[in-house]
Amino acid sequence: MKLNRKTLLKTTLALTLSASIGLANAAAIDALKKFNTDTDGISGTFSQTVQSKKRSQTTHGDFQILRPGLFKWDYTKPYKQTIVGDGTTIWLYDQDLAQVTKRAQNQTIGDSPAAILSNKNALDASYTLKEDGSEGGIDYVRATPKSNNAGYQFIRIGFRGDALAAMQLRDSFGNNTTIRFNNLNTRPNLSRSQFTFTPPKGVDVLSQ
Template identity: 75%
Template sequence: MKQRTLLKTITALGFCAAIGVAQAGAIDALKKFNSDTDGISGNFSQTVKSKKKTQTTNGAFQIQRPGLFKWEYTRPYKQTIVGDGKTIWLYDVDLAQVTKSSQDQTIGDSPAAILSNKTALDSSYSLKEDGSSGGIDYVLASPKKNNAGYQYIRIGFKGDALAAMQLKDSFGNETTISFSNLNMKPNLSRNTFKFTPPKGVDVLSN
């Protein structure tokens, strides 16, 4: 269950950011980012609230378009999710286990697709302005397909930086992600997104 939640949230992965001013509107800023940005990195704090519990995790992320991302949880547990363009690798340090799955089949129309694919936003989501709160302007992204896995995604911007993301999945779980220390022009290579399972761990295929 933890692996499925993390893979769906990478997404958060992930990650939609924007460059723009408030007068231009959050949607215009988001579209500008989607058009202009080739890479982004930074830190995150993620809280997942379900009917039974609430859990907060922290870590760092890196994204390089097209199709590459790395999402590392460092607290309270260590876990790494890597998308190398073909395969998603999920390494759970505590379990000494790696799970691999097809990137196309796992991501689909999820937020991770938006991050690594410049065409996914307009093709898979309907966008509308969703007000402001605490100095953050929000865009509401609603999936066009009923089987997308998410009821909605809210993407928030503060000034010229990505500030927050809110997601509600089809099971009613709510995820809130706060971003910090963003670098909109990270110097990343493809080797950053190359994953080799450590010796001695179990490797499972989905």
Template identity: 80%
Template sequence: MKAHSAIRLFAALGLSAAVGLAHAGAVDALKKFNNDSDGLSGSFTQTVKSKKKTQTTHGSFQILRPGLFKWEYTKPYKQTIVGDGQTIWLYDVDLAQVTKSSQNQAIGDSPAAILSNKTALDSSYTLKEDGSSEGIDYVLATPKKNNAGYQFIRIGFKGDNLAAMQLKDSFGNQTSISFSGLNTHPSLSRSQFRFTPPKGVDVLSN
């Protein structure tokens, strides 16, 4: 379940529709964020709701555009996902297991592509204002492809600051992520996104 929840982060990020009238500029805030941010770091809380259970995890992340990211779960379990531009490495500490996948195949047009690549937004999604809730203005990003694997992505901003991402996938699972402590100009280098499997762990390929 842990691995599925972690991978779902990149295939699905979202929750339910917000209520209220959209504040003008949520789409503009998203486009400004997309154009201006070459890197991003911060903390997150992720909640995945399925028909049978709800699971909440916490951790931190780093992104360096184009195409590099590190997502580290710290509670209630330890797990690291690294995208080095070619390969996604998923390291499950408890299982002493590393799974590697082709990055292009693994994230495709997913929400991870929005965060790690500037061109993904306009090429893969149709955008519109989608209401406000608890001080967050939302953009609804609808995939242009019918086989995207999810129904919609909602991206929330407080002013010009990224605050939340939400998604409902094709199986009805709902995932929401809230961001905190964001730094839109972190000091990052490509070397920080290299991953070498620890000695003694099993390495599997997808």
């Protein structure tokens, strides 16, 4: 059974923060800010597990990010779903449902982690950062939202050495999302045209 589409969108948008967080050690904050400043694009593959009190669901796919404000997440297993942020609109295409949902990007990402994609200043403006220990060879930084209406409690971003390895997110309902990253490229050859989306013929298009 699939998770609620609204929950999926929020947790997926949270994935976009992963491209902007650095090392959890004495120099973690400096490394984080340098990474945030220097990184204009990133791509790779991911596995994402969303765990609630009653069930757990794991999905797999690949992603692309081009700053400012462009991102694409392709879920490939166990179902096919695409989320595209084109700078103005966020499109969510569910192939099984033959349905596309569109939302205004600035209203959808708001003060969420995805805002870091569109505004490099969002890291300092929206989060309180601190080192958060190591687990399984991965060093973590905890990012706590400054806003009380962010919709999540905290985000933990993990690095193995200088390579992005994992992210953990707990939302305001107590659901936990864990993401593992692989095959990362911090200098992908991306163009803005790759982040355009046109709804396929015959699908329902819903505006929210």
